[in-house]
Amino acid sequence: MAIPDTRYRWPARLLHWSMAALLLATIPAGIVMLQDGLDRTTQNALFIFHKNVGVLLFILILVRLAYRWRHRPAPLPDDLPGWQRTAARLSHGALYAFLLVMPIAGYVRVKAGGFPIETLDALGVPSLVPRSDALAEAAKTVHATGGLAVAGLVVLHISAAAYHGLVRRDGVFSRMWPPFGGRSGSGSGPPGLTSDGGSGS
Ligand code: HEM
Numbered sequence: 001m002a003i004p005d006t007r008y009r010w011p012a013r014l015l016h017w018s019m020a021a022l023l024l025a026t027i028p029a030g031i032v033m034l035q036d037g038l039d040r041t042t043q044n045a046l047f048i049f050h051k052n053v054g055v056l057l058f059i060l061i062l063v064r065l066a067y068r069w070r071h072r073p074a075p076l077p078d079d080l081p082g083w084q085r086t087a088a089r090l091s092h093g094a095l096y097a098f099l100l101v102m103p104i105a106g107y108v109r110v111k112a113g114g115f116p117i118e119t120l121d122a123l124g125v126p127s128l129v130p131r132s133d134a135l136a137e138a139a140k141t142v143h144a145t146g147g148l149a150v151a152g153l154v155v156l157h158i159s160a161a162a163y164h165g166l167v168r169r170d171g172v173f174s175r176m177w178p179p180f181g182g183r184s185g186s187g188s189g190p191p192g193l194t195s196d197g198g199s200g201s
């Protein structure tokens with residue numbers, strides 16, 4: 001009897017890894033661009049990169065959530081302890097929530113502060129918030145606090161992925177690997193032997 005393939009479908013994996021790469025570039029850019037003593041040209045380039053990649057991340061998270069809603073992931077392995085299931089559910093939920101909140105807070109901080117968002121401005125998208133220093137300040141606080149939370153969650157998440165891939169070797173890592181290619185997802189075809197000891201599960 002064929003063992004079900006519990007890997008994420010390729011669009012989910014492609015979205016996961018492209019967003020991971022963009023996020024791992026956006027967070028350091030956001031921190032470095034605020035450092036004192038940075039020359040103006042570098043600072044401007046980092047601001048432009050950070051704001052516009054942030055907008056792209058917002059679009060990608062909407063696509064990803066819509067895709068996930070239509071294609072639910074397969075259940076985790078049966079022998080995974082209950083607390084680890086709960087931790088996975090909560091931390092993934094928190095990552096999704098912060099990936100929605102962060103670009104919105106960034107957008108409000110910039111637009112309420114009266115600054116440009118180059119791609120949206122070039123497309124003629126009007127500001128969705130009024131010009132207000134108080135609003136910009138509030139959004140700045142949310143964005144800075146959220147940035148710390150996202151960074152912490154990402155460290156926790158990568159540690160958990162390494163624990164599954166290197167210690168438990170239970171196939172959870174290969175649910176999300178490789179970033180593209182492979183079969184289209186759960187329930188189809190025979191399983192292949194995967195890098196962290198999983199048989200496609
Ligand atoms: C997932 C998306 C995003 C993440 C994870 C993120 C993360 C960060 C982080 C970590 C900082 C440094 C905060 C600090 O040290 O105070 C920052 C600053 C900043 N971000 Fe983002 N950001 C995102 C999206 C955006 C977007 C979409 C915009 C605007 C369109 C934006 C605009 C800014 C601005 C203007 C600052 C400087 C804030 C200040 O004035 O102190 N960010 N961001």
Ligand code: HEM
Binds near residue numbers: 023092154158174
């Ligand atoms: C850096 C930004 C990252 C973010 C925001 C992120 C976010 C997420 C989210 C939200 C999920 C849950 C998918 C779902 O069920 O809908 C997930 C799954 C997963 N991520 Fe990440 N991820 C990141 C980076 C990484 C990295 C660097 C690794 C590996 C080293 C990794 C490995 C995994 C694995 C193995 C899963 C599947 C877990 C399962 O089967 O339930 N992620 N990621």
